[in-house]
Amino acid sequence: MxxxxxxxxxxxxxxxxxxxxxxxxxxxxxxxxxxxxxxxxxxxxxxxxxxxxxxxxxxxxxxxxxxxVGLPVAAIRAILVLRDQPDAQVRALRSALAEALREQQAQIQRLAALAEGMASDDAALPPAIAGLQAPSPESATPSKP
Missing domain, CATH: 1.10.1660.10 (Multidrug-efflux Transporter Regulator; Chain: A; Domain 2)
Incomplete structure:
Protein backbone atom coordinates (compact mmCIF):
# COMPACT_ATOMS: atom_id res chain seq x y z
CA MET A 1 0.00 0.00 0.00
CA VAL A 69 13.10 -8.03 27.87
CA GLY A 70 12.51 -5.33 30.44
CA LEU A 71 14.58 -2.36 29.29
CA PRO A 72 13.05 0.94 30.39
CA VAL A 73 12.34 3.61 27.81
CA ALA A 74 15.08 5.86 29.24
CA ALA A 75 17.71 3.15 28.67
CA ILE A 76 16.49 2.56 25.12
CA ARG A 77 16.64 6.30 24.43
CA ALA A 78 20.23 6.41 25.73
CA ILE A 79 21.14 3.52 23.43
CA LEU A 80 19.48 5.08 20.38
CA VAL A 81 21.32 8.37 20.92
CA LEU A 82 24.57 6.47 20.34
CA ARG A 83 23.58 5.10 16.91
CA ASP A 84 26.55 6.86 15.27
CA GLN A 85 28.95 5.34 17.82
CA PRO A 86 28.57 1.56 17.42
CA ASP A 87 31.12 0.60 20.09
CA ALA A 88 29.56 2.93 22.66
CA GLN A 89 26.10 1.74 21.66
CA VAL A 90 27.10 -1.90 22.24
CA ARG A 91 28.55 -1.03 25.66
CA ALA A 92 25.40 0.89 26.62
CA LEU A 93 23.19 -1.98 25.47
CA ARG A 94 25.28 -4.53 27.36
CA SER A 95 25.08 -2.41 30.52
CA ALA A 96 21.32 -1.87 30.17
CA LEU A 97 20.71 -5.59 29.60
CA ALA A 98 22.82 -6.47 32.66
CA GLU A 99 20.79 -4.03 34.78
CA ALA A 100 17.50 -5.43 33.45
CA LEU A 101 18.74 -8.94 34.27
CA ARG A 102 19.63 -7.88 37.83
CA GLU A 103 16.19 -6.35 38.28
CA GLN A 104 14.45 -9.46 36.94
CA GLN A 105 16.55 -11.73 39.17
CA ALA A 106 15.57 -9.62 42.18
CA GLN A 107 11.91 -9.89 41.12
CA ILE A 108 12.26 -13.69 40.86
CA GLN A 109 13.73 -13.79 44.37
CA ARG A 110 10.82 -11.74 45.73
CA LEU A 111 8.31 -14.03 44.00
CA ALA A 112 10.08 -17.16 45.27
CA ALA A 113 10.06 -15.82 48.83
CA LEU A 114 6.35 -15.01 48.59
CA ALA A 115 5.55 -18.43 47.12
CA GLU A 116 7.62 -20.15 49.80
CA GLY A 117 5.72 -18.29 52.50
CA MET A 118 2.47 -19.48 50.93
CA ALA A 119 3.61 -23.10 50.47
CA SER A 120 1.41 -24.73 53.10
CA ASP A 121 -2.33 -25.18 52.59
CA ASP A 122 -3.13 -23.28 55.77
CA ALA A 123 -0.91 -20.28 55.01
CA ALA A 124 -2.55 -16.91 55.52
CA LEU A 125 -2.29 -14.17 52.97
CA PRO A 126 0.65 -11.84 53.64
CA PRO A 127 -0.59 -8.59 55.24
CA ALA A 128 0.33 -6.45 52.24
CA ILE A 129 -1.75 -8.66 49.95
CA ALA A 130 -4.61 -9.36 52.36
CA GLY A 131 -5.46 -5.65 52.39
CA LEU A 132 -5.76 -5.40 48.64
CA GLN A 133 -9.14 -4.64 47.18
CA ALA A 134 -10.24 -4.69 43.60
CA PRO A 135 -10.35 -1.14 42.26
CA SER A 136 -13.72 0.27 41.38
CA PRO A 137 -14.18 0.98 37.66
CA GLU A 138 -14.22 4.72 38.39
CA SER A 139 -10.85 4.65 40.16
CA ALA A 140 -9.03 2.45 37.66
CA THR A 141 -6.31 4.33 35.81
CA PRO A 142 -4.70 3.11 32.61
CA SER A 143 -1.08 2.04 32.83
CA LYS A 144 1.68 3.35 30.60
CA PRO A 145 3.00 1.08 27.82
Whole structure:
Protein backbone atom coordinates (compact mmCIF):
# COMPACT_ATOMS: atom_id res chain seq x y z
CA MET A 1 0.00 0.00 0.00
CA UNK A 2 1.48 3.38 -1.00
CA UNK A 3 0.32 6.42 0.89
CA UNK A 4 0.47 10.01 -0.26
CA UNK A 5 2.15 11.95 2.53
CA UNK A 6 1.77 15.62 3.37
CA UNK A 7 5.48 15.87 4.14
CA UNK A 8 7.18 16.46 0.74
CA UNK A 9 10.39 14.88 2.06
CA UNK A 10 8.65 11.80 3.41
CA UNK A 11 9.47 8.46 1.79
CA UNK A 12 6.90 7.23 -0.71
CA UNK A 13 6.19 4.00 1.20
CA UNK A 14 4.75 4.73 4.61
CA UNK A 15 2.92 2.35 6.88
CA UNK A 16 -0.05 3.75 8.79
CA UNK A 17 0.17 3.65 12.56
CA UNK A 18 -2.59 1.05 12.95
CA UNK A 19 -1.00 -1.32 10.45
CA UNK A 20 2.42 -0.82 12.05
CA UNK A 21 1.03 -1.46 15.52
CA UNK A 22 -0.67 -4.69 14.42
CA UNK A 23 2.50 -5.89 12.70
CA UNK A 24 4.59 -5.16 15.79
CA UNK A 25 2.10 -6.65 18.24
CA UNK A 26 1.58 -3.41 20.15
CA UNK A 27 -1.10 -0.73 20.24
CA UNK A 28 -1.16 2.51 18.30
CA UNK A 29 -1.12 4.23 21.69
CA UNK A 30 2.21 2.52 22.42
CA UNK A 31 3.69 3.81 19.16
CA UNK A 32 2.49 7.35 19.94
CA UNK A 33 4.04 7.02 23.41
CA UNK A 34 7.38 5.94 21.90
CA UNK A 35 7.26 8.97 19.61
CA UNK A 36 6.36 11.27 22.51
CA UNK A 37 9.38 9.87 24.39
CA UNK A 38 11.68 10.66 21.47
CA UNK A 39 12.40 7.06 20.47
CA UNK A 40 11.01 7.30 16.95
CA UNK A 41 9.63 9.82 14.51
CA UNK A 42 6.80 9.55 12.05
CA UNK A 43 5.55 11.34 8.98
CA UNK A 44 2.04 12.66 8.52
CA UNK A 45 -0.15 10.99 5.95
CA UNK A 46 -3.37 12.22 4.43
CA UNK A 47 -6.05 12.65 7.12
CA UNK A 48 -3.20 13.60 9.52
CA UNK A 49 -2.54 9.92 10.29
CA UNK A 50 0.95 9.00 11.45
CA UNK A 51 3.01 6.91 9.06
CA UNK A 52 6.32 5.11 9.46
CA UNK A 53 8.94 4.41 6.84
CA UNK A 54 10.73 1.07 6.71
CA UNK A 55 13.73 2.38 8.69
CA UNK A 56 11.37 3.51 11.47
CA UNK A 57 9.67 0.10 11.43
CA UNK A 58 13.05 -1.61 11.86
CA UNK A 59 13.86 0.72 14.75
CA UNK A 60 10.45 0.02 16.28
CA UNK A 61 11.12 -3.73 16.05
CA UNK A 62 14.27 -3.19 18.11
CA UNK A 63 12.44 -0.98 20.62
CA UNK A 64 9.64 -3.52 21.06
CA UNK A 65 12.18 -6.33 21.52
CA UNK A 66 14.13 -4.34 24.12
CA UNK A 67 10.95 -3.43 26.00
CA UNK A 68 9.94 -7.11 25.95
CA VAL A 69 13.10 -8.03 27.87
CA GLY A 70 12.51 -5.33 30.44
CA LEU A 71 14.58 -2.36 29.29
CA PRO A 72 13.05 0.94 30.39
CA VAL A 73 12.34 3.61 27.81
CA ALA A 74 15.08 5.86 29.24
CA ALA A 75 17.71 3.15 28.67
CA ILE A 76 16.49 2.56 25.12
CA ARG A 77 16.64 6.30 24.43
CA ALA A 78 20.23 6.41 25.73
CA ILE A 79 21.14 3.52 23.43
CA LEU A 80 19.48 5.08 20.38
CA VAL A 81 21.32 8.37 20.92
CA LEU A 82 24.57 6.47 20.34
CA ARG A 83 23.58 5.10 16.91
CA ASP A 84 26.55 6.86 15.27
CA GLN A 85 28.95 5.34 17.82
CA PRO A 86 28.57 1.56 17.42
CA ASP A 87 31.12 0.60 20.09
CA ALA A 88 29.56 2.93 22.66
CA GLN A 89 26.10 1.74 21.66
CA VAL A 90 27.10 -1.90 22.24
CA ARG A 91 28.55 -1.03 25.66
CA ALA A 92 25.40 0.89 26.62
CA LEU A 93 23.19 -1.98 25.47
CA ARG A 94 25.28 -4.53 27.36
CA SER A 95 25.08 -2.41 30.52
CA ALA A 96 21.32 -1.87 30.17
CA LEU A 97 20.71 -5.59 29.60
CA ALA A 98 22.82 -6.47 32.66
CA GLU A 99 20.79 -4.03 34.78
CA ALA A 100 17.50 -5.43 33.45
CA LEU A 101 18.74 -8.94 34.27
CA ARG A 102 19.63 -7.88 37.83
CA GLU A 103 16.19 -6.35 38.28
CA GLN A 104 14.45 -9.46 36.94
CA GLN A 105 16.55 -11.73 39.17
CA ALA A 106 15.57 -9.62 42.18
CA GLN A 107 11.91 -9.89 41.12
CA ILE A 108 12.26 -13.69 40.86
CA GLN A 109 13.73 -13.79 44.37
CA ARG A 110 10.82 -11.74 45.73
CA LEU A 111 8.31 -14.03 44.00
CA ALA A 112 10.08 -17.16 45.27
CA ALA A 113 10.06 -15.82 48.83
CA LEU A 114 6.35 -15.01 48.59
CA ALA A 115 5.55 -18.43 47.12
CA GLU A 116 7.62 -20.15 49.80
CA GLY A 117 5.72 -18.29 52.50
CA MET A 118 2.47 -19.48 50.93
CA ALA A 119 3.61 -23.10 50.47
CA SER A 120 1.41 -24.73 53.10
CA ASP A 121 -2.33 -25.18 52.59
CA ASP A 122 -3.13 -23.28 55.77
CA ALA A 123 -0.91 -20.28 55.01
CA ALA A 124 -2.55 -16.91 55.52
CA LEU A 125 -2.29 -14.17 52.97
CA PRO A 126 0.65 -11.84 53.64
CA PRO A 127 -0.59 -8.59 55.24
CA ALA A 128 0.33 -6.45 52.24
CA ILE A 129 -1.75 -8.66 49.95
CA ALA A 130 -4.61 -9.36 52.36
CA GLY A 131 -5.46 -5.65 52.39
CA LEU A 132 -5.76 -5.40 48.64
CA GLN A 133 -9.14 -4.64 47.18
CA ALA A 134 -10.24 -4.69 43.60
CA PRO A 135 -10.35 -1.14 42.26
CA SER A 136 -13.72 0.27 41.38
CA PRO A 137 -14.18 0.98 37.66
CA GLU A 138 -14.22 4.72 38.39
CA SER A 139 -10.85 4.65 40.16
CA ALA A 140 -9.03 2.45 37.66
CA THR A 141 -6.31 4.33 35.81
CA PRO A 142 -4.70 3.11 32.61
CA SER A 143 -1.08 2.04 32.83
CA LYS A 144 1.68 3.35 30.60
CA PRO A 145 3.00 1.08 27.82
Missing amino acids: NYLARDPYAPKRLIEIGEAARGLGVTARTLRYYQDQGLIRSHRLARNVRGYDLAAIEQLKAIVALRA
